[in-house]
Amino acid sequence: xxxxxxxxxxxxxxxxxxxxxxxxxxxxxxxxxxxxxxxxxxxxxxxxxxxxxxxxxxxxxxxxxxxxxxxxxxxxxxxxxxxxxxxxxxxxxxxxxxxxxxxxxxxxxxxxxxxxxxxxxxxxxxxxxxxxxxxxxxxxxxxxxxxxxxxxxxxxxxxxxxxxxxxxxxxxxxxxxxxxxxxxxxxxxxxxxxxxxxxxxxxxxxxxxxxxxxxxxxxxxxxxxxxxxxxxxxxxxxxxxxxxxxxxxxxx
Amino acid sequence: xxxxxxxxxxxxxxxxxxxxxxxxxxxxxxxxxxxxxxxxxxxxxxxxxxxxxxxxxxxxxxxxxxxxxxxxxxxxxxxxxxxxxxxxxxxxxxxxxxxxxxxxxxxxxxxxxxxxxxxxxxxxxxxxxxxxxxxxxxxxxxxxxxxxxxxxxxxxxxxxxxxxxxxxxxxxxxxxxxxxxxxxxxxxxxxxxxxxxxxxxxxxxxxxxxxxxxxxxxxxxxxxxxxxxxxxxxxxxxxxxxxxxxxxxxxxxxxxxxxxxxxxxxxxxxxxxxxxxxxxxxxxxxxxxxxxxxxxxxxxxxxxxxxxxxxxxxxxxxxxxxxxxxxxxxxxxxxxxxxxxxxxxxxxxxxxxxxxxxxxxxxxxxxxxxxxxxxxxxxxxxxxxxxxxxxxxxxxxxxxxxxxxxxxxxxxxxxxxxxxxxxxxxxxxxxxxxxxxxxxxxxxxxxxxxxxxxxxxxxxxxxxxxxxxxxxxxxxxxxxxxxxxxxxxxxxxxxxxxxxxxxxxxxxxxxxxxxxxxxxxxxxxxxxxxxxxxxxxxxxxxxxxxxxxxxxxxxxxxxxxxxxxxxxxxxxxxxxxxxxxxxxxxxxxxx
Numbered sequence: 001x002x003x004x005x006x007x008x009x010x011x012x013x014x015x016x017x018x019x020x021x022x023x024x025x026x027x028x029x030x031x032x033x034x035x036x037x038x039x040x041x042x043x044x045x046x047x048x049x050x051x052x053x054x055x056x057x058x059x060x061x062x063x064x065x066x067x068x069x070x071x072x073x074x075x076x077x078x079x080x081x082x083x084x085x086x087x088x089x090x091x092x093x094x095x096x097x098x099x100x101x102x103x104x105x106x107x108x109x110x111x112x113x114x115x116x117x118x119x120x121x122x123x124x125x126x127x128x129x130x131x132x133x134x135x136x137x138x139x140x141x142x143x144x145x146x147x148x149x150x151x152x153x154x155x156x157x158x159x160x161x162x163x164x165x166x167x168x169x170x171x172x173x174x175x176x177x178x179x180x181x182x183x184x185x186x187x188x189x190x191x192x193x194x195x196x197x198x199x200x201x202x203x204x205x206x207x208x209x210x211x212x213x214x215x216x217x218x219x220x221x222x223x224x225x226x227x228x229x230x231x232x233x234x235x236x237x238x239x240x241x242x243x244x245x246x247x248x249x250x251x252x
Numbered sequence: 253x254x255x256x257x258x259x260x261x262x263x264x265x266x267x268x269x270x271x272x273x274x275x276x277x278x279x280x281x282x283x284x285x286x287x288x289x290x291x292x293x294x295x296x297x298x299x300x301x302x303x304x305x306x307x308x309x310x311x312x313x314x315x316x317x318x319x320x321x322x323x324x325x326x327x328x329x330x331x332x333x334x335x336x337x338x339x340x341x342x343x344x345x346x347x348x349x350x351x352x353x354x355x356x357x358x359x360x361x362x363x364x365x366x367x368x369x370x371x372x373x374x375x376x377x378x379x380x381x382x383x384x385x386x387x388x389x390x391x392x393x394x395x396x397x398x399x400x401x402x403x404x405x406x407x408x409x410x411x412x413x414x415x416x417x418x419x420x421x422x423x424x425x426x427x428x429x430x431x432x433x434x435x436x437x438x439x440x441x442x443x444x445x446x447x448x449x450x451x452x453x454x455x456x457x458x459x460x461x462x463x464x465x466x467x468x469x470x471x472x473x474x475x476x477x478x479x480x481x482x483x484x485x486x487x488x489x490x491x492x493x494x495x496x497x498x499x500x501x502x503x504x505x506x507x508x509x510x511x512x513x514x515x516x517x518x519x520x521x522x523x524x525x526x527x528x529x530x531x532x533x534x535x536x537x538x539x540x541x542x543x544x545x546x547x548x549x550x551x552x553x554x555x556x557x558x559x560x561x562x563x564x565x566x567x568x569x570x571x572x573x574x575x576x577x578x579x580x581x582x583x584x585x586x587x588x589x590x591x592x593x594x595x596x597x598x599x600x601x602x603x604x605x606x607x608x609x610x611x612x613x614x615x616x617x618x619x620x621x622x623x624x625x626x627x628x629x630x631x632x633x634x635x636x637x638x639x640x641x642x643x644x645x646x647x648x649x650x651x652x653x654x655x656x657x658x659x660x661x662x663x664x665x666x667x668x669x670x671x672x673x674x675x676x677x678x679x680x681x682x683x684x685x686x687x688x689x690x691x692x693x694x695x696x697x698x699x700x701x702x703x704x705x706x707x708x709x710x711x712x713x714x715x716x717x718x719x720x721x722x723x724x725x726x727x728x729x730x731x732x733x734x735x736x737x738x739x740x741x742x743x744x745x746x747x748x749x750x751x752x753x754x755x756x757x758x759x760x761x762x763x764x765x766x767x768x769x770x771x772x773x774x775x776x777x778x779x780x781x782x783x784x785x786x787x788x789x790x791x792x793x794x795x796x797x798x799x800x801x802x803x804x805x806x807x808x809x810x811x812x813x814x815x816x817x818x819x820x821x822x823x824x825x826x827x828x829x830x831x832x833x834x835x836x837x838x839x840x841x842x843x
Contacts, residue, residue: 052579123355145354148355149355149395149397160649160654161655163613165655167618167646168642168655168668168671168719169668169671169672171638171639189657191655194656194701195653199349199350202347202350204312205303205308205345206345206351206353207353208312209306209334209338209343209345210338210353210363210367211338211363211364211367211415212335212367213333213335214335214338214368214369215335216367216369219365219370219371219372219375221362221365221366221372222358222359222362223372
């Protein structure tokens with residue numbers, strides 16, 4: 001597992017960011033999806049990705065739930081497996097809908113797990129080096145790195161704003177829906193807007209004053225080399241993915 | 253005669269037509285290797301001038317109006333973009349969080365060099381050099397997000413210095429640092445200057461720390477250059493000082509009062525230089541009881557009883573309080589016992605990261621202790637709702653921008669009162685009352701975000717005062733304010749105390765602790781290291797240094813001279829009396 005987590009960032013971006021994104025489109029069997037998921041979960045456990053980082057993926061669960069509900073709402077044929085009364089209507093869930101809902105949910109979880117491995121095991125600077133090795137424009141790679149770096153700061157500022165409002169007696173949990181909307185959005189978003197506006201201006205000046213956009217051809221100081229073991233780890237992942245596709249076509 | 257490295261001629265600027273003029277008739281020169289302090293009240297144009305020097309003006313300011321010339325290392329800033337000027341001017345900005353944009357300290361230092369196309373080998377050499385110089389070795393691979401404010405500013409200076417600029421321009425770099433962090437930063441700047449003859453342009457409000465090192469001071473007011481003079485000459489110029497509401501350093505004030513016949517411009521500005529001069533001029537033997545002092549005895553502070561000795565009712569009590577942030581290796585607050593009595597002004601001091609803000613947030617009920625009990629007015633906070641806690645404990649955040657969201661100052665102050673469902677006429681009465689008391693009545697219909705920093709702070713205090721809390725927590729109320737505004741802010745704090753309010757003041761400004769505090773509570777590593785009258789605390793010596801506390805220059809001077817019988821005092825006049833009695837005045841020439 002260490003060979004995978006320490007893999008050259010460019011190869012890791014291809015393996016987990018690209019190939020694992022495409023893989024679900026090349027398989028159709030639910031059992032194959034389960035095998036792919038099992039491989040990814042084994043990697044997450046083997047790489048000892050901390051729970052605090054796994055927890056960051058929870059918002060994606062909402063996407064999974066919405067995906068499942070929307071697929072179940074569509075009549076995809078087959079016998080009815082459940083009928084849910086909704087007042088004057090009855091929601092009939094067909095076998096085909098269950099199949100597609102499960103497949104779409106599995107795909108989403110595969111994508112989330114692959115990106116979790118990619119982001120949790122690749123330091124920010126290595127990620128930028130990986131993107132640049134893949135010929136992503138330097139400005140885009142830097143913008144990506146800054147987004148990741150400052151996200152934590154934005155969250156911290158937001159918490160501070162919530163605290164400042166609580167210190168004034170604002171209760172974020174009780175009251176009418178209108179009042180809750182008012183305190184949760186207006187009382188929080190407006191200060192965030194002003195604070196961020198001032199800070200982004202500082203950041204913009206800071207980038208200019210560090211010479212970003214200077215006429216010289218930029219140097220890339222951190223430029224890790226691709227080692228033989230990186231190719232081996234990458235080959236292993238590609239082989240696993242190929243095995244899953246063959247399994248899907250021949251067994252499941 | 254060396255050519256000036258900075259030459260500004262008749263410079264004029266405003267953001268766009270119809271807006272106020274920000275800078276006008278600015279003319280000055282700076283020679284290579286000079287240390288130039290740029291000072292003036294908030295809004296006088298210091299930061300605007302800094303942006304004119306590094307080329308942000310005019311290149312990043314669309315539609316601005318500009319006239320005159322700014323030459324930096326012989327280059328006209330109108331004809332050269334800031335990206336071209338960075339090899340001559342390295343800039344360090346005020347906000348340590350948002351000027352560091354890269355994933356690691358090493359990347360941050362390398363970033364500007366990469367942009368300038370410096371070869372990789374040379375980048376590695378320069379990184380090694382500045383990492384050694386600034387003692388950043390242990391942080392090299394770490395994210396700037398994990399560093400303290402002082403460490404971040406050191407990284408920012410290291411990154412600017414790695415470009416090997418002719419000029420280092422620092423725009424209020426010390427505003428968020430603790431006293432020890434300020435001294436470390438100043439030492440780093442002075443080291444740079446000594447090693448490479450780098451020209452230093454230093455914008456700051458902390459005159460006591462900056463001016464002793466300055467060769468030249470540019471005093472700005474209302475967008476104009478009021479004076480361009482050496483610091484001693486400037487402080488002899490009462491007219492200029494009165495115009496901006498500034499005072500000379502307290503050490504200089506004491507010497508001037510002791511030796512009125514000595515020209516002010518010849519008096520030293522730092523405690524060390526003053527102590528040397530006084531020792532040279534001592535009468536031998538020192539007259540017994542000089543200045544009415546029988547023996548060195550520290551004073552300072554208002555002087556009610558320290559913790560546990562007062563008869564006044566208890567407003568807040570912390571009993572064996574522990575708080576640990578999720579995932580943190582050690583508690584941020586670790587076994588703290590603290591009692592605050594009615595009418596006290598308790599100053600909470602300590603280095604960045606000592607646990608002061610966490611403790612204050614526990615008192616305000618914004619955090620729940622991992623262990624122990626926090627009670628206000630005898631009731632544990634766990635038994636109170638957030639609205640009731642807010643009514644009892646008012647917390648004024650360091651950055652008022654975090655709390656404002658209403659479109660007028662009136663509605664901002666009234667907001668919490670409306671949450672309490674008070675009648676509208678009572679709300680109006682309370683708002684007008686606090687606005688009058690804090691001098692913000694003229695701004696009641698203004699948008700709070702468009703006021704100056706000092707005014708925004710006062711609005712933030714008004715939002716709390718209007719709730720009439722039992723305890724007011726003030727988190728760094730003077731940070732980033734100029735000398736006159738900070739003094740007005742502390743006058744306001746003292747007037748609140750005089751009205752019988754109980755105040756917990758978090759501050760890095762030791763002169764205010766000495767002048768105003770009843771008690772000083774020193775925190776280090778999440779624990780209370782000491783709790784007593786400010787004078788007792790300031791007499792602690794090395795223990796204070798370990799806690800990241802540095803004495804204000806006047807107290808430091810008193811401490812240095814204490815073996816000779818000098819009082820350790822925050823009152824310049826009192827020290828002046830001892831100096832006058834114990835020394836011969838210098839004979840009119842330069843000491």
